[in-house]
Amino acid sequence: MSKFFFYCTLVLYGGATLAYLIYLLRTTPLLATWAHRLISAGFIAHLLSTIHRAVLTGQLPLTSMHESLSFFSLAIVGAFIFFERSYRVAILGSFVTPLALLAIIASSALPDEIRHISPILRSNWFWGHALMAFISYAAFTITFATSAMYLLQEHFLKRKRFGALFRKLPSLEIMDDISYRCLTIGFPLLTLAIISGAIWSVQAGGNYWNWADRKQVWSMITWFIYAALLHGRLTTGWRGRRAALLSILGFIVLLITFFGMRHSVTW
Amino acid sequence: MNIIVVGLSHKTAPVEVRERVAFSPNLIERPLRELVSLDDISEGVIVSTCNRVEIYATTHDIAGGTARIKRFLADHHRIPLESLEQYLYSYHSEAAIRHVFRVASSLDSMVVGEPQILGQIKTAYGYAAEYRTSGTILNRFLHKAFSVAKRVRTETRIASSAVSVAFAAVELARKILGDLSGKTVMLIGAGEMCELAAKHFLTSGARGLLVANRTFAKGERLAAEFGGEAIPFEELFQELHRADIVLSSTGAPHTIIAPRDVEAVVKRRKFKPMFFIDIAVPRDIDPRVNDLESAYLFTVDDLQEIVEANMAQRNQEASKGEEIVEQEIGQFHCWLSSLESTPTIVALRARFEEIRRAELEKTLCGWKDLSPEAEKRLEIMTLSIMNKLLHTPTAVLKRAGQGGRTDLYTDALRQLFDLQTSRQDDDELELELEEE
Numbered sequence: 247m248s249k250f251f252f253y254c255t256l257v258l259y260g261g262a263t264l265a266y267l268i269y270l271l272r273t274t275p276l277l278a279t280w281a282h283r284l285i286s287a288g289f290i291a292h293l294l295s296t297i298h299r300a301v302l303t304g305q306l307p308l309t310s311m312h313e314s315l316s317f318f319s320l321a322i323v324g325a326f327i328f329f330e331r332s333y334r335v336a337i338l339g340s341f342v343t344p345l346a347l348l349a350i351i352a353s354s355a356l357p358d359e360i361r362h363i364s365p366i367l368r369s370n371w372f373w374g375h376a377l378m379a380f381i382s383y384a385a386f387t388i389t390f391a392t393s394a395m396y397l398l399q400e401h402f403l404k405r406k407r408f409g410a411l412f413r414k415l416p417s418l419e420i421m422d423d424i425s426y427r428c429l430t431i432g433f434p435l436l437t438l439a440i441i442s443g444a445i446w447s448v449q450a451g452g453n454y455w456n457w458a459d460r461k462q463v464w465s466m467i468t469w470f471i472y473a474a475l476l477h478g479r480l481t482t483g484w485r486g487r488r489a490a491l492l493s494i495l496g497f498i499v500l501l502i503t504f505f506g507m508r509h510s511v512t513w
Numbered sequence: 514m515n516i517i518v519v520g521l522s523h524k525t526a527p528v529e530v531r532e533r534v535a536f537s538p539n540l541i542e543r544p545l546r547e548l549v550s551l552d553d554i555s556e557g558v559i560v561s562t563c564n565r566v567e568i569y570a571t572t573h574d575i576a577g578g579t580a581r582i583k584r585f586l587a588d589h590h591r592i593p594l595e596s597l598e599q600y601l602y603s604y605h606s607e608a609a610i611r612h613v614f615r616v617a618s619s620l621d622s623m624v625v626g627e628p629q630i631l632g633q634i635k636t637a638y639g640y641a642a643e644y645r646t647s648g649t650i651l652n653r654f655l656h657k658a659f660s661v662a663k664r665v666r667t668e669t670r671i672a673s674s675a676v677s678v679a680f681a682a683v684e685l686a687r688k689i690l691g692d693l694s695g696k697t698v699m700l701i702g703a704g705e706m707c708e709l710a711a712k713h714f715l716t717s718g719a720r721g722l723l724v725a726n727r728t729f730a731k732g733e734r735l736a737a738e739f740g741g742e743a744i745p746f747e748e749l750f751q752e753l754h755r756a757d758i759v760l761s762s763t764g765a766p767h768t769i770i771a772p773r774d775v776e777a778v779v780k781r782r783k784f785k786p787m788f789f790i791d792i793a794v795p796r797d798i799d800p801r802v803n804d805l806e807s808a809y810l811f812t813v814d815d816l817q818e819i820v821e822a823n824m825a826q827r828n829q830e831a832s833k834g835e836e837i838v839e840q841e842i843g844q845f846h847c848w849l850s851s852l853e854s855t856p857t858i859v860a861l862r863a864r865f866e867e868i869r870r871a872e873l874e875k876t877l878c879g880w881k882d883l884s885p886e887a888e889k890r891l892e893i894m895t896l897s898i899m900n901k902l903l904h905t906p907t908a909v910l911k912r913a914g915q916g917g918r919t920d921l922y923t924d925a926l927r928q929l930f931d932l933q934t935s936r937q938d939d940d941e942l943e944l945e946l947e948e949e
Contacts, residue, residue, distance in 0.1 A: 273670075275670075399688070403688065403689065403809050404803060404804075404809065406811070406815050406818065408818060408819050408822050409822075410826075412688075413674070413826075415688075416691075417687055417688050417689060417690065417691040418688070418689050418690075418691070418786060419689070419690055419691030419692075419786070420691050423691075482783070483782075483783025483784050483785070484784065485783075485784050485785075485807075486784060486786065486806065486807055487806060487807075488784075488806070
């Protein structure tokens with residue numbers, strides 16, 4: 247059952263991504279409408295698949311790379327639908343849905359057997375840690391996309407290229423605003439995720455902090471970059487181009503943390 | 514009945530000809546009345562704008578009607594028909610419907626998608642309705658044209674982008690600053706172009722206006738006009754940080770705003786973006802300002818480029834508009850053809866009724882001891898015989914009208930029953946349509 251919904255999701259996300267990518271090149275309002283319908287349908291299928299798996303295993307589906315990537319993708323699409331609704335920026339889909347699709351394709355390529363983590367590691371701190379981490383990742387993914395769009399639009403404005411894409415991209419202010427809102431959602435969640443992770447690590451019989459755990463170290467680097475960005479925005483008024491570049495750097499480090507570094511405890 | 518169009522536009526006639534043929538709106542009553550008093554012209558509307566003069570009319574005789582309207586145009590403006598004719602175009606039936614739908618939808622305009630033409634046709638129709646020179650057909654026709662124009666406007670993006678430099682500036686500012694409400698505009702110098710752009714910004718939601726002019730009094734006058742604030746030219750850089758949008762057009766022989774001035778201002782504004790438009794020649798603002806963070810500088814040439822790109826986009830959208838027009842022509846044409854059959858139906862019914870009445874009276878006259886009850890029954894019986902007999906032909910004619918094959922049937926019926934459709938029938942028809 248969850249598998250059926252999972253494959254539905256894969257197909258629907260694929261269709262939506264295709265539609266959004268064509269929308270980059272062709273200006274048809276109908277295309278954006280259908281892309282939005284597809285991604286919404288995909289989100290519902292994805293949600294059902296995730297809930298079903300959670301009920302089946304009796305735990306949050308965040309225990310393996312397959313599950314984590316799928317959840318990451320779900321969170322990205324959820325965040326996208328939220329921001330698309332509140333800002334009415336269809337073109338955002340052209341930048342975000344490919345990322346969600348990549349995540350779910352990667353997830354589908356990994357073994358999907360149900361793993362039961364050892365009872366010592368089962369703790370509300372762990373679930374809270376994983377959940378908050380992925381929601382913050384999704385928020386940062388949106389920041390990444392709007393930052394890329396910002397840089398592109400700024401390039402068009404500075405170089406006076408007034409093509410079809412320039413027309414479709416929203417104003418610099420809107421993209422900066424979305425970036426900032428995602429940062430204010432993502433950063434506190436990332437902070438809480440790191441704290442709850444540390445507490446959980448103690449519960450599991452380790453230390454609060456383990457410098458030998460590269461994932462922990464890289465998480466800290468990610469945290470510092472986003473902290474610097476938030477600080478710069480709040481005090482000296484960093485915005486626009488500067489903020490966009492730092493957001494992109496933060497996202498790259500985040501990806502390294504997520505994919506490149508194995509957790510010393512679970513994986 | 515046929516719809517015909519005779520006219521000239523920016524596509525066929527130079528401005529010297531157009532202005533000679535134009536009708537003045539406050540003197541439109543006489544030409545309208547003259548138009549419908551022409552032989553076999555039953556309804557007429559005159560549209561006259563600076564880009565086109567067109568006459569819409571209905572007639573039974575296409576060739577004759579068209580020739581009479583051409584003659585009318587020439588005579589009215591005292592131009593020899595031989596010299597006017599080369600500029601005139603004429604359409605009838607389906608082509609006429611297409612033409613008017615396209616004109617109303619602004620697909621035939623000089624600037625495709627410009628919104629004025631629809632209002633101008635509405636005004637022209639308003640005069641015709643006021644002086645009762647438009648009737649059933651043109652009323653319906655023009656209302657249809659208005660609804661087609663509305664469809665084109667809402668279903669395509671034909672009018673979604675700016676095609677004037679001042680509007681392009683507003684559009685561009687929105688791409689940088691987002692919502693313009695609460696934004697402040699600063700005018701440096703008081704050129705006409707700047708003034709126009711400022712007006713557009715203020716109607717688009719910008720809140721404050723600052724005017725820095727070398728002659729303070731002139732700046733004050735302009736500021737007062739828009740409810741803004743004049744600032745002494747020497748204090749320009751102290752006040753520049755308040756402006757989100759800067760429009761510059763001084764007659765200065767060298768640049769007056771240097772990159773380092775803007776750099777300081779941008780820092781003071783905590784990198785809130787600033788939008789500069791330099792309209793002056795030679796330039797007022799150093800082009801290197803554009804390379805600074807959060808500063809975006811545009812010249813008139815840049816704006817002109819946007820206007821051209823938007824025009825190209827409009828022309829692309831126009832093809833979608835043409836498709837909508839084609840769909841609507843078919844529908845209207847059907848209605849027009851079904852109209853053909855209606856006067857025949859009315860006349861046929863009148864003929865039958867006339868016979869029934871005459872025969873009934875003849876019968877009742879020689880029948881003395883008839884009870885009122887029986888008289889009533891006879892009346893009902895004859896009426897229902899007549900209705901039953903007429904039912905099928907009426908239905909067939911109406912169907913034929915929708916398929917556009919009315920002539921065959923109406924001609925046959927007119928001959929067989931010796932019918933004459935008159936002006937009175939048209940009036941009845943009009944009542945019938947109004948009831949609809």
